[in-house]
Amino acid sequence: MSAVADTHAQDHHHHGPAKGFSRWLLTTNHKDIGSMYLIFSFAMFLLGGSMAMVIRAELFQPGLQIVEPEFFNQMTTMHGLIMVFGAVMPAFVGLANWMLPLMIGAPDMALPRMNNWSFWLLPCAFLILVSTLFMSGGAPNFGWTFYAPLSTTYGPPSTTFFIFAVHIMGVSSIMGAINVIATILNMRAPGMTLMKMPLFVWTWLITAFLLIAVMPVLAGVVTMMLMDINFGTSFFDASGGGDPVLFQHVFWFFGHPEVYIMILPAFGAVSHIIPAFSRKPLFGYASMVYAVGAIALLSFVVWAHHMFTVGIPIAGQLFFMYATMLIAVPTGVKVFNWVATMFRGSLTFEAPMLFSVAFVILFTIGGFSGLMLAIAPADFQYHDTYFVVAHFHYVLVPGAIFGIFASAYYWLPKWTGHMYDETLAKTHFWLSFVGMNLAFFPMHFLGLAGMPRRIPDYALQFADFNMVSSVGAFMFGASQLLFLLIVVKCVKGGEKASAKPWDGAEGLEWTVPSPAPYHTFSTPPVVK
Amino acid sequence: MTDANQTPQQPRRTNVRVVGWCMAGVLGMFAFGFAMVPLYDVFCEITGINGKTGGRYESTVAVERDENRTVRVQFLAQNGPDMPWTFRPVTRSIEVHPGEPVTINYFAQNPTDRAMVGQAVPSLSPSEGTLYFHKTECFCFNQQPLEAGESVEMPLIFIVDKDLPEHITKLTLSYTLYDQDVAPAVSDNSRVRKTTNDNG
Numbered sequence: 001m002s003a004v005a006d007t008h009a010q011d012h013h014h015h016g017p018a019k020g021f022s023r024w025l026l027t028t029n030h031k032d033i034g035s036m037y038l039i040f041s042f043a044m045f046l047l048g049g050s051m052a053m054v055i056r057a058e059l060f061q062p063g064l065q066i067v068e069p070e071f072f073n074q075m076t077t078m079h080g081l082i083m084v085f086g087a088v089m090p091a092f093v094g095l096a097n098w099m100l101p102l103m104i105g106a107p108d109m110a111l112p113r114m115n116n117w118s119f120w121l122l123p124c125a126f127l128i129l130v131s132t133l134f135m136s137g138g139a140p141n142f143g144w145t146f147y148a149p150l151s152t153t154y155g156p157p158s159t160t161f162f163i164f165a166v167h168i169m170g171v172s173s174i175m176g177a178i179n180v181i182a183t184i185l186n187m188r189a190p191g192m193t194l195m196k197m198p199l200f201v202w203t204w205l206i207t208a209f210l211l212i213a214v215m216p217v218l219a220g221v222v223t224m225m226l227m228d229i230n231f232g233t234s235f236f237d238a239s240g241g242g243d244p245v246l247f248q249h250v251f252w253f254f255g256h257p258e259v260y261i262m263i264l265p266a267f268g269a270v271s272h273i274i275p276a277f278s279r280k281p282l283f284g285y286a287s288m289v290y291a292v293g294a295i296a297l298l299s300f301v302v303w304a305h306h307m308f309t310v311g312i313p314i315a316g317q318l319f320f321m322y323a324t325m326l327i328a329v330p331t332g333v334k335v336f337n338w339v340a341t342m343f344r345g346s347l348t349f350e351a352p353m354l355f356s357v358a359f360v361i362l363f364t365i366g367g368f369s370g371l372m373l374a375i376a377p378a379d380f381q382y383h384d385t386y387f388v389v390a391h392f393h394y395v396l397v398p399g400a401i402f403g404i405f406a407s408a409y410y411w412l413p414k415w416t417g418h419m420y421d422e423t424l425a426k427t428h429f430w431l432s433f434v435g436m437n438l439a440f441f442p443m444h445f446l447g448l449a450g451m452p453r454r455i456p457d458y459a460l461q462f463a464d465f466n467m468v469s470s471v472g473a474f475m476f477g478a479s480q481l482l483f484l485l486i487v488v489k490c491v492k493g494g495e496k497a498s499a500k501p502w503d504g505a506e507g508l509e510w511t512v513p514s515p516a517p518y519h520t521f522s523t524p525p526v527v528k
Numbered sequence: 529m530t531d532a533n534q535t536p537q538q539p540r541r542t543n544v545r546v547v548g549w550c551m552a553g554v555l556g557m558f559a560f561g562f563a564m565v566p567l568y569d570v571f572c573e574i575t576g577i578n579g580k581t582g583g584r585y586e587s588t589v590a591v592e593r594d595e596n597r598t599v600r601v602q603f604l605a606q607n608g609p610d611m612p613w614t615f616r617p618v619t620r621s622i623e624v625h626p627g628e629p630v631t632i633n634y635f636a637q638n639p640t641d642r643a644m645v646g647q648a649v650p651s652l653s654p655s656e657g658t659l660y661f662h663k664t665e666c667f668c669f670n671q672q673p674l675e676a677g678e679s680v681e682m683p684l685i686f687i688v689d690k691d692l693p694e695h696i697t698k699l700t701l702s703y704t705l706y707d708q709d710v711a712p713a714v715s716d717n718s719r720v721r722k723t724t725n726d727n728g
Contacts, residue, residue: 110543110546111543111547153609174554177550178546178547178550178551178554181546181550182542182543182546182547182550185542185546186542186543186546212550212553212554212557213553213557214557215554215557216554216555216556216557216558216560216561217557217558217560217561217564218561219558219561220558220560220561220562220564221561224562224565235565238608238649238704238706239608239647239649239704239706239707239708241649243568243572243578243580245578246564246565246568249564249568250561250564253561253564311577311578311579311655312577313575313577313655313656316577
């Protein structure tokens with residue numbers, strides 16, 4: 001018997017959602033809000049992706065063909081900001097909203113009204129951010145890392161709007177994180193102890209703590225920028241006694257944990273998908289949990305590896321170099337466990353598994369180039385070259401984005417009640433896989449040969465690899481429209497999905513019917 | 529609306545606690561972001577890593593020349609953005625014995641037709657030498673006002689510490705001169721023309 005559902009029923013005749021637009025504007029239902037987050041993040045993914053297409057079109061050939069250099073700089077900046085804050089982070093929050101209550105047997109998120117608010121702040125923030133493209137002086141053009149003094153003394157007037165947008169999306173992320181923590185700590189089904197929690201829940205719990213620790217620091221650093229720009233302070237201005245290098249320290253204190261915020265939930269999702277399609281339990285559950293914790297803790301003491309070239313004493317370089325390399329140990333544990341899970345499993349390769357296997361392989365390649373970058377003396381060669389671009393796209397595209405695609409395909413039957421079109425999904429995978437590798441692998445060579453990042457033009461010897469890279473990028477970009485088609489098709493109809501469409505899948509989310517009813521787990525399930 | 533309190537899980541009370549702790553964490557980390565500013569200054573003062581030489585040096589220990597070695601000290605001058613003054617070291621390079629007080633001059637002239645105020649900001653390279661470079665008198669300790677057309681020779685008295693590590697044989701001291709009237713005008717829209725947007 002559930003008190004919540006029964007008393008609720010006396011006021012209303014139905015349990016379904018309200019009708020019309022106000023359903024979405026006023027909803028406090030975790031499934032509605034999760035869907036809105038996912039749709040919003042995909043819209044931002046397409047917007048940020050189209051900016052990447054502008055970048056790759058300009059770089060298709062040497063020389064300036066399509067856009068002016070200053071607009072090119074705005075494109076690189078906005079692409080980075082939109083992908084990081086608009087696509088990847090909201091996608092994971094959307095997955096958290098949909099799946100966390102289902103996975104821990106809770107009726108909803110702990111703070112449903114705050115949930116609604118934290119979602120609706122996001123479109124506001126990105127409306128402000130995107131509107132800077134139409135302002136006099138143009139959009140922010142200083143790169144997504146917005147280093148001072150480029151962003152303070154030399155930034156365009158729209159920088160202040162950019163700062164407010166970052167503030168608002170920061171507030172949204174923090175509220176989302178608080179909600180996740182409250183949900184996981186307070187609303188687990190009876191019997192679900194911490195060490196029985198699904199790994200996606202664990203990784204999100206740790207991600208939420210990271211968000212709470214570093215998003216306020218981001219808010220702090222943009223506030224300092226705001227004051228330097230508008231109120232005559234000199235946090236980062238040498239003429240007033242400040243120091244631009246301080247900006248980089250504060251920014252990367254936020255920035256490095258931020259990159260783990262974008263990958264840890266993907267670790268969690270993949271840790272469900274690989275066992276499901278290997279038809280074996282996950283190898284080394286406890287070590288997975290501890291590895292994620294270790295990665296999160298280490299992420300706070302490695303930030304200066306982004307700034308080896310600004311002049312750090314040798315002892316500092318060594319510390320940050322070794323600390324960074326230490327992260328390879330827990331990450332290696334995770335990769336080992338995923339491979340060990342697949343070892344001698346009854347593997348099948350449906351779309352979620354394809355994306356997950358590609359995730360493991362390609363993320364590892366990105367991890368290795370990260371290790372190369374971590375070597376302080378070698379970093380002087382790689383710093384600010386396309387090698388860095390190749391590295392972080394290898395961890396973010398097949399890492400975060402493939403993780404999100406894998407999750408989407410894995411849970412789509414639960415969300416929509418229909419199976420997606422497997423043939424189209426596999427086509428989407430292979431186009432994405434080939435396109436992504438064509439786009440980003442040549443960038444390693446370009447970077448090692450010395451091509452700097454964030455430039456609209458380049459020396460002739462880089463022409464061939466850039467053309468290959470652009471062709472790959474167009475292919476990757478276009479194939480994402482196929483994903484849109486697959487999801488729309490799946491929402492509209494298709495083969496009916498059973499409550500548990502994947503025979504190897506484990507977890508409470510597969511005990512509710514597909515599509516998941518508007519209200520689930522009004523009576524908490526008992527976990528043994 | 530008290531229904532929720534009667535559910536078996538009693539979530540509302542613990543939610544308040546969790547949110548409270550989380551908000552404390554958020555506020556604490558926001559404050560920490562700002563605390564990094566003075567922490568960074570203190571850290572740099574102790575280690576000298578950002579090349580900022582310290583304030584006025586006062587020592588009660590009698591200074592003693594180290595006759596056995598010399599260190600070359602080079603002087604650089606540059607103007608901050610939009611600073612029209614002529615600014616240069618009178619002595620560009622000098623050999624000094626560690627421990628001896630040395631006086632050199634910088635020359636500054638205001639060629640404009642209005643009174644201006646300048647502020648020089650020092651930076652020493654290599655930064656490892658920062659802790660061993662002491663200034664007993666420096667024009668950078670104060671702002672320098674100059675009337676229209678006026679010029680001035682500005683003294684710098686420094687001592688290279690005897691404890692300067694052996695492998696450092698050359699120190700480069702660079703001063704950047706900033707126009708102190710510019711700072712408040714930073715946010716003016718007129719600054720747009722000076723942004724990187726001009727490069728195209």
